[in-house]
Amino acid sequence: MTDLDIRVLTDDQYRAAHTLFRGTLHHGPANDERWASVVSSYEPGRAWGAFAGDELVGTVMSFPSAIAVPGGAVLxxxxxxxxxxxxxxxxxGALTALQRAQLRSFLESGQxxxxxxATEGVIYGRYGYGVATRFRHVRVRRAGAKSRLPVAGRVRLLEREAAVPVVQAVYERVAPRRPGTAARWQGWWQVNVVQPPEDENLKFAVASGPDGDDGFLVYKVTPGSHEAGNERPAVLTVLDLWTATPRAWADLWAFTLGVDLVDEIDAVGRPVDEPLDWLLVDRRAARVVSEVDETWLRVVDVEAALSARAYRSGDPVVIGVRDRVLPENEGAYRITAEGAVRTGEEPDFVVDVEVLGAAYLGDVTFRSLALAGRFTPTSREAVDRADALFAVDEAPWCGTYF
Ligand SMILES: CC(C)(COP(=O)(O)OP(=O)(O)OC[C@H]1O[C@@H](n2cnc3c(N)ncnc32)[C@H](O)[C@@H]1OP(=O)(O)O)[C@@H](O)C(=O)NCCC(=O)NCCS
Structure with missing residues (x-):
C-alpha cells in the first residue's frame, strides 16, 4: 500500500473534503448557498481524510444515527x-486504509x-458490509389506475414550514416499527427537506384519522410536454411515504393516484413487500422497474448486535464469525429464542462478518447464502435452525437515503 496518512478532518477541511467527494462522483463543488446548508451535516470526529503529504486525496465520513432491529430495539x-x-x-489502498480507521473508531465509540x-456492488464486501435490505422502484401508469379501497380519512396539503414538524413527528413515531429503518439526524432533515437543492419543488401531504396525523407523503411533480416531437410524460415522484395505519397508507396512495396532470407515478426506494399492485383495481397499472440493494450493513460489534435483536422460536444454533478487519468479533455465538451470547462451543457453521451483516435483519436466509456459496454449511439442518430463529414478519427496509 502507498504511504498515506489517515487523519480525522478538522472543521476547516470539511469543504475541501466535500468538494473532493463530489468530484469523485463527477459533480462540481457545492455553491456557497448549498454549502451553508451542508456544512452542519459534518460533525467533529466523524470525517476522515487520506493525505499524501499535505494533500487530501480521499475521504469518508459518517452521520450519527440509530437502526431499528427485529424485536424493536434501536441500536x-x-x-x-x-x-x-x-x-x-x-x-x-486509500479506501482500505480509510475504512480500517473508520471501522475501528466505530467500535471504540460504541457503534x-x-x-x-454503495455506488458499485464490488467495493464494500471486503470490509465486512453485506446487503441487508433491498428496495423497489415502482412505476404506475396513472390512466385508469384506481385504488380498490375508499378514502376513509383526510389528506391535506401543507406548506413546507407547517409540514416539517408534522412530518418529523410522524416519521419518528412510525419508522422504528420496521427493522432496518434509520433515525434521521438533524442535518438529514436540513439538507433533504428543510432546504433541499432549489429545483426540488417539494409538496407535503399529511393523512389524518380519528387519532390525529398518522401518515405523510413528500412528492414532486416534473411537468410533461405534449409538444409534437418533444412528448414526455408528467411524472409524480413519491420521495418519502410513511404511515402508521393501513387506512393512512391507502388514503395517501389514493391521493397520489388522484393528482391531476400526471401521467406516471414513480415510487422510488419503496419496501419490497409494499402491496401496491394488490391495492389497484388493475394490478398491471403498477410495475416493478427495479429491485436492488439498499442497505449495506456492517456488524461492528457482533456480540452487542446479536444479543440486541429478537429471535423466533426454534432450536438453538451456534454460528462462528470470521472478521479480518475487527478480529475482536471472531468467535462463536450461541443463538436461541431467548437471545444470543458468545460461547466456547464448537460452531454449527462459520460465516464471514459480511454474511452475518446480510442475514442480520432477516432479509436473506442462510439457506440462500449457503446455496450461493457464501459459506459452507456443515449440515442443512443447522442452516434451517438458523433460518427459523432469524425469520422476520416484515421485509427490513431503510427508506432514508444518505
Ligand atoms: C470506490 C473508491 C472510493 C475506491 O477507492 P480506492 O482507494 O481505489 O480503493 P482501494 O485502493 O483501497 O481498493 C481496495 C480494493 O477494492 C477494489 N476496488 C475498489 N473500488 C473498486 C471499484 N470501484 N471497482 C472494482 N474494484 C474496486 C480494488 O481493486 C482493491 O482490490 P485489491 O485489494 O484486490 O487490490 C474510488 O474508486 C472512488 O472514489 N470511486 C468513485 C466514487 C465512489 O464510487 N465512491 C463510493 C461511494 S459509495
Whole structure:
C-alpha cells in the first residue's frame, strides 16, 4: 500500500473534503448557498481524510444515527457517506486504509453497526458490509389506475414550514416499527427537506384519522410536454411515504393516484413487500422497474448486535464469525429464542462478518447464502435452525437515503 496518512478532518477541511467527494462522483463543488446548508451535516470526529503529504486525496465520513432491529430495539448506527478517492489516487489502498480507521473508531465509540449505500456492488464486501435490505422502484401508469379501497380519512396539503414538524413527528413515531429503518439526524432533515437543492419543488401531504396525523407523503411533480416531437410524460415522484395505519397508507396512495396532470407515478426506494399492485383495481397499472440493494450493513460489534435483536422460536444454533478487519468479533455465538451470547462451543457453521451483516435483519436466509456459496454449511439442518430463529414478519427496509 502507498504511504498515506489517515487523519480525522478538522472543521476547516470539511469543504475541501466535500468538494473532493463530489468530484469523485463527477459533480462540481457545492455553491456557497448549498454549502451553508451542508456544512452542519459534518460533525467533529466523524470525517476522515487520506493525505499524501499535505494533500487530501480521499475521504469518508459518517452521520450519527440509530437502526431499528427485529424485536424493536434501536441500536447506535453510523451512517457512512461521502466516500471518495481522487481519480489519480485510486487502487492504491486509500479506501482500505480509510475504512480500517473508520471501522475501528466505530467500535471504540460504541457503534453497534454501520451502514451505507454503495455506488458499485464490488467495493464494500471486503470490509465486512453485506446487503441487508433491498428496495423497489415502482412505476404506475396513472390512466385508469384506481385504488380498490375508499378514502376513509383526510389528506391535506401543507406548506413546507407547517409540514416539517408534522412530518418529523410522524416519521419518528412510525419508522422504528420496521427493522432496518434509520433515525434521521438533524442535518438529514436540513439538507433533504428543510432546504433541499432549489429545483426540488417539494409538496407535503399529511393523512389524518380519528387519532390525529398518522401518515405523510413528500412528492414532486416534473411537468410533461405534449409538444409534437418533444412528448414526455408528467411524472409524480413519491420521495418519502410513511404511515402508521393501513387506512393512512391507502388514503395517501389514493391521493397520489388522484393528482391531476400526471401521467406516471414513480415510487422510488419503496419496501419490497409494499402491496401496491394488490391495492389497484388493475394490478398491471403498477410495475416493478427495479429491485436492488439498499442497505449495506456492517456488524461492528457482533456480540452487542446479536444479543440486541429478537429471535423466533426454534432450536438453538451456534454460528462462528470470521472478521479480518475487527478480529475482536471472531468467535462463536450461541443463538436461541431467548437471545444470543458468545460461547466456547464448537460452531454449527462459520460465516464471514459480511454474511452475518446480510442475514442480520432477516432479509436473506442462510439457506440462500449457503446455496450461493457464501459459506459452507456443515449440515442443512443447522442452516434451517438458523433460518427459523432469524425469520422476520416484515421485509427490513431503510427508506432514508444518505
Ligand atoms: C470506490 C473508491 C472510493 C475506491 O477507492 P480506492 O482507494 O481505489 O480503493 P482501494 O485502493 O483501497 O481498493 C481496495 C480494493 O477494492 C477494489 N476496488 C475498489 N473500488 C473498486 C471499484 N470501484 N471497482 C472494482 N474494484 C474496486 C480494488 O481493486 C482493491 O482490490 P485489491 O485489494 O484486490 O487490490 C474510488 O474508486 C472512488 O472514489 N470511486 C468513485 C466514487 C465512489 O464510487 N465512491 C463510493 C461511494 S459509495
Amino acid at each position: 447506535p448506527m453510523a451512517a457512512v457517506s461521502r466516500v471518495g478517492v481522487r481519480a489519480d489516487w485510486t487502487r492504491r 453497534v453497526v454501520s451502514t451505507l449505500r
